[in-house]
Amino acid sequence: MKMSIRSSLLTTLIIAMSVLYLVRLAAGYIQTVQLTDEVYDEMLLNSVDSLAGWLDASAKGFDIKISSASSAILTHNNIDKYFYEVFDAEGKRLTGNTNLIDNETALRSLVKSGPKTTRVENSDVRIMAADVPLTRDQLKSVTIVLAETLNARKRFFEKTFVAIAITQFLAMSLSIACVYLFVSKAFLPFKKLKQNITERDTSRFAQLPEAGAPAEMAPFLAEFNKMCAAIEQDVRSRERFISNAAHQLRTPLAGLRNYASFGLELDSKEELKDVVLRIDKGLSGLTRLVNQLLALARAEREYFMQEHFERVELNNIVSRTISLLEPEAVNKGIELSCELTTDSTWLYGHPLGLEQLVANLIENAIAYSPNGGEVIIRTGGGPQIVFIVEDGGPGIPAEERERIFERFYRIRGSAGSGSGLGLSIVKEVATCHQAEVTIEDGNNNKGTRFTVKFHEKTASSQL
Ligand SMILES: Nc1ncnc2c1ncn2[C@@H]1O[C@H](COP(=O)(O)OP(=O)(O)O)[C@@H](O)[C@H]1O
Ligand SMILES: [Mg+2]
Structure with missing residues (x-):
């Protein structure tokens, strides 16, 4: 006990x-x-x-x-x-x-x-x-x-002695009774707290009342309530994430099933091949979506634990990512211009996370640029390391610049079949690195310029 x-x-x-x-x-x-x-x-x-x-x-x-x-x-x-x-x-x-x-x-x-x-x-x-x-x-x-x-x-x-003994015994009994009453009274707030905890609606992450609590208890209650609020926010966002993800997966899956049933009815090899090709394309889209969901889930779990941070060179990450995305750009006839700084771009960060950040921004620039356009990729050194991607696409209206970082959010009528997760990943990774992401109009008020400014503390030349 x-x-x-x-x-x-x-x-x-x-x-x-x-x-x-x-x-x-x-x-x-x-x-x-x-x-x-x-x-x-x-x-x-x-x-x-x-x-x-x-x-x-x-x-x-x-x-x-x-x-x-x-x-x-x-x-x-x-x-x-x-x-x-x-x-x-x-x-x-x-x-x-x-x-x-x-x-x-x-x-x-x-x-x-x-x-x-x-x-x-x-x-x-x-x-x-x-x-x-x-x-x-x-x-x-x-x-x-x-x-x-x-x-x-x-x-x-x-x-005389019996009188003294009785008087002292009575005085002691009275003192014990007083102590019992005072101690019981002092512990009343704990009793009340216990009652509040048992009566609390756990499914709703209900907060415990802080009013009237003694000063000794106030910090615990405040901390507990803060923790409850944080957990609730986390649980709600996970719930939203799961239902959005399920929703997002359902549409392409339904399409694939339709193609499959359609294919089963077909006899002609040529028509069947066409259906299989569509299924294959759908499957790669789905794979990309699942990968992005995984990246986001990992970003949440891992990057917050900054134990995984190590020395990485931003220029190196950018060059590698560009060579991976080059074929996509070539397909659309887009020219990738690269202006990497000669200053140090050594950072203290999460290598995989930073790769995701760089890749998502360049992918978007390629995806939303018209065929034959140009995408400029820049890095800057100095105390604050920056990464900039600029395109000549349709641009992002000012009122959408906040919302596009939300999970699964896509601007109505956007080209391609994205999932709306790319920029959420960018934001998640940036937050973990205390980096700031800003959106501006591109050159000559055309297109979009994304700038990621890393915190001075993350620069790692001194490390
Ligand atoms: N470079 C860009 N130019 C224009 N619009 C963009 C650009 N990058 C992102 N967007 C808009 O922001 C939305 C969210 O982007 P993102 O999170 O990467 O999702 P996805 O690319 O899968 O749609 C996109 O649907 C698009 O509407
Ligand atoms: Mg994207």
Whole structure:
């Protein structure tokens, strides 16, 4: 199971607070023990003074006369027993109700050490000894040893400590409840986000609402929504591409099928040969279309990954492409004039992509030029490398110059049987190379001039 931040936060806080509670309880215990001893030792000392007041000399010696009221004071509401012994200044025992001290050294050390806990007559007691000055009888001072059992102390200690423990427990419970509420409240936006995600219409790439989200979440939501929008755009354009491609393939395929069924009816070898020739021509058109579709799909996948870029020389690509397209130009009696720069045309780019770009522009110039026309192909070096193709064809009206880059778009009544994909490929490749494609009228306002201007960064002479 996945660990939730909320529960781990709550667990950590509750553990920390419980540990804190135990520490405070231990401190409370120590403080209560000290307080109890302080209060009751003070009372014990007062009792020593009282005992001195009750000391009485008689014919038999010294004794302490304690009335029942005095006894109640000494024994804290009659729940404790007390033991006493009185010594004179030389350490001679004068009187006592039990034997507490054996010798003078022990007596002196008890006076010095102050109150302490020990056992007398099988009970735990608190014992202390103090020198008390006297002005009565023949004595100047006495040392009184007094011990009392611990019942009242224990009762006081228990009551005080239980009160402290309960108060602290209540305070801790209240703090835990507050922490639980605060943490739960802090995590409400996450709960809401989870709900929004589950309720989201995935088929529509619905965006998640950003309003009201806390600042910590805002960048994630913004990024997520941006990603959704990009994916949606991509999916929609692929959908359009596939349906356009299917449509584009359907027409020539239907034509080929018609020819085939027509051919099956024919007996004459001559007529059959004519039909086969038409099918062959149709098939090469179809092959070209499929190749262009593949090139476009590849352009999208590969060129975006600029890992495939390498050093290429534009002049070289242009010369090779021209020699490949020469036969087409010769067929139409078109002269291909080539003005290649002597400056460096080394680029950092995708070789196959650049070949497609150059070939499509030259092919168009040949295809849309009248028979016997001229196509001029130029390259330019310098910081910005350029490739220019100019023809003397019908030209491209200004209002069509944007649209002709769309997939499958052809200007109405265009010559030939193109698929409308060539310039989409040109644009795709140019974009990947950060190159700019512009269209102008040709020389003397006749024909068309396509210029591809590569970004300075793609020039690779320094590489
Ligand atoms: N050099 C040109 N001269 C005139 N029109 C052109 C030229 N190049 C392209 N076009 C127009 O732009 C359209 C799109 O071109 P393109 O994408 O290469 O598709 P295709 O050549 O297969 O029709 C063409 O149908 C044509 O109408
Ligand atoms: Mg074309």
